[in-house]
Each structure stands twice: as structure tokens, then as C-alpha cells.
Amino acid sequence: MWALRRWIQSTATVLSNAYVLFPFTRNIYQGKLKSVCVPGLNCYSCPAATGACPIGSLQTIFANVRPSFKTGNFHIGLYVLGLLRITGSLVGRMPCAWVCPFGFLQELIHKIPSRKIEIPHWMIYIKYWFLALFVVLLPLIVVDGFGYGTTWFCKYVCPAGTLEAGIPMLILQPQLRELAGWLYVNKIAILALFLVLMVFIRRPFCRIVCPLGAIYSLFNKVSVFRMVHHPDKCVMCKECYNGCPMGVKFYEGANQPDCIRCLKCMQESCKFDAISYEIAGLPVKVRPIAH
Amino acid sequence: MDQVKRKSGFLLLLLFLIFLVIGINAGEVATVWEKAVSICLACIGIG
Numbered sequence A: 001m002w003a004l005r006r007w008i009q010s011t012a013t014v015l016s017n018a019y020v021l022f023p024f025t026r027n028i029y030q031g032k033l034k035s036v037c038v039p040g041l042n043c044y045s046c047p048a049a050t051g052a053c054p055i056g057s058l059q060t061i062f063a064n065v066r067p068s069f070k071t072g073n074f075h076i077g078l079y080v081l082g083l084l085r086i087t088g089s090l091v092g093r094m095p096c097a098w099v100c101p102f103g104f105l106q107e108l109i110h111k112i113p114s115r116k117i118e119i120p121h122w123m124i125y126i127k128y129w130f131l132a133l134f135v136v137l138l139p140l141i142v143v144d145g146f147g148y149g150t151t152w153f154c155k156y157v158c159p160a161g162t163l164e165a166g167i168p169m170l171i172l173q174p175q176l177r178e179l180a181g182w183l184y185v186n187k188i189a190i191l192a193l194f195l196v197l198m199v200f201i202r203r204p205f206c207r208i209v210c211p212l213g214a215i216y217s218l219f220n221k222v223s224v225f226r227m228v229h230h231p232d233k234c235v236m237c238k239e240c241y242n243g244c245p246m247g248v249k250f251y252e253g254a255n256q257p258d259c260i261r262c263l264k265c266m267q268e269s270c271k272f273d274a275i276s277y278e279i280a281g282l283p284v285k286v287r288p289i290a291h
Numbered sequence B: 001m002d003q004v005k006r007k008s009g010f011l012l013l014l015l016f017l018i019f020l021v022i023g024i025n026a027g028e029v030a031t032v033w034e035k036a037v038s039i040c041l042a043c044i045g046i047g
Helices: A002-016 A054-063 A065-070 A078-091 A094-098 A101-110 A121-141 A152-156 A159-172 A174-179 A182-200 A204-208 A211-217 A239-243 A264-269 B002-025 B028-036
Strands: A225-229 A275-279 A282-284
Touching (some): A002 A094, A002 A101, A054 A065, A054 A078, A054 A121, A054 A152, A054 A211, A054 B028, A078 A094, A078 A211, A078 B002, A078 B028, A094 A211, A101 A159, A101 A182, A101 A204, A121 A152, A121 A204, A121 A211, A152 A182, A159 A174, A264 A275, B002 B028
Antiparallel strands (some): A225 A275, A275 A282
């Protein structure tokens, strides 16, 4: 299962960034696929990106709500929100574990041998503030004289955008380098900070900041695919927590907001069959592989 | 309680499918595409 997940993560990363002609065009992909949002965090200004970033798209629509109303278009983000919420309703936070390129990167960097640190539990709630403020409220409220807002999360925070678009685009288009100022320095500093944190902390961006993960997490308890904890079999050995890429204490309850349904706890950690999953309420029997 | 959660999951799914269809009919797909095919200076960190 673990090898399968790695294979799917690699494939999803390649498919999300499959525009191989960018070294020749020195530009981003501009085909029709860009109208579809990918399920993971992948910057649409990455020169290789083949799809749209859901969080960037959502902010853009919110930032342009007033002009859109003035022109009678009434774009309020139902398409992007519909896509994200359908995904969330089906599988909850599962895309974070299986198809998000930035999540994949964090897991790989965390493999670097070092002393590992755990974050205080309250920090996992910070991401909801990032979602509410930087993705929804600030783009909606802070507007210029023409009614246009800005994409606050992309502009001031997103390290995925810096890594996938900020660095490569400045290499591909030298004229952009002249425009790089304190904003660019700020974004590089945030990226550098998270790259360091990834070594010591399990998926720090996903757990503390990611607004996409925050949206999906709202559906973990009601999604069609759900994890199941069997307290009668659980001996509280905490092996699920030790092996979890998100630091979830599964023994305290299934379908917590940070559970990304990677299934590692079920397949590799738990030796007592205390973890399973169900689809639409129907239990699925899976024989553990690593026992 | 579990049955309520199960039912609410399916009801949410149906609701969001309606959201999606309304969004597509309103032309939001084109808006997403227009943004996604332009270099996002905010994402890069220069504007």
C-alpha cells in the first residue's frame, strides 16, 4: 500500500506538471485543461502546470466579485467550490495524501534524518484562519477604486507558488527579475522557512497553513469514504500516531480534521486490526499487509 | 447518529453537484481558465 501511494503521488505530481514544452516556449501552458482545478495544491503559474490551482482560482473569483456583479455575471465561485466540496464529500482529506504535489514534497523532505519535533495541537487550527482571512475575507473586502481585490494567499504566503512558479519563471523570463522586490524576498523567506521545517516537523504546511486542506478537512466526518476506529480492539499502543505523516492520534477518534486517509495506520502501524474504513457506511474488509 | 452522518454526506454531495452545475452555467469555467493561462504575478511574488 505504501509503495502504491508513493507511485500514485509521483504520477499525480507528473500529471499536474506535464507541460514539457515550457523550456522552448519559455511560458506557461495555455490549453483548455487549465479550466479544470487540480485536487491538490499546484500553482497554475508553474511553467509545467497543466491544470488550475483551486485556491488561486477561488481567490481570483472572490477578488473579482464586485466587477463581476457590475457586469451581470454573478461569479461567486460555485464552480470551484462545487469541485472542492464534491471531492470533500466523497473522500474528505484524501487528496492531500494521494495526489497533492506539495504534500508529497513535504513527506520526501521529512525523510532527511534529523531530530523530529511535534507541534502543539492548537496550531492545526491556524489553517482555518488562513482560509477565512487570506482566501475569503481579504480578497472580498480589500478592493481598489475599481472594485478589484487581490489574491492575498498567493501574494503574501503560498510557498508552493514560490517554489513552482516564482523561481522557475524568473529563470525563464529574465525581464521579470527586474520587478522582483521585497514581496519576492518575503515569499522566498517563507518558502525557505517551510523547507527547513519540513525536515523536522511532519507536513508543517499541510497541518498549520494549507487552506485547501482546511476545506477538505471540514468533510472528514461526513464524507462517503470514512475511517473507522474499533475501541474494543485498540490497546492504545500509539503506533498509529508514531507512524502518521500528519501526527494524528487515531486512538482518540477516527476522521479527525488532520486525517488525510493515507491508510498507513491501518496497513502498517496497527497490529490489532483496530482501524478499518467504510464506504457509504458499508464496512470494507482489508487484510493488513505488514502483519 | 451514524445514519444521520451518512445521509448528510449524500445530501451535501447532491447540493454541491447543483453548485457545480450552476457555476458552469454561469460561465465560471472561462473565468478560471482566463486566470490560469496568464502568468500570476502575485503567485510569483512580484505583483
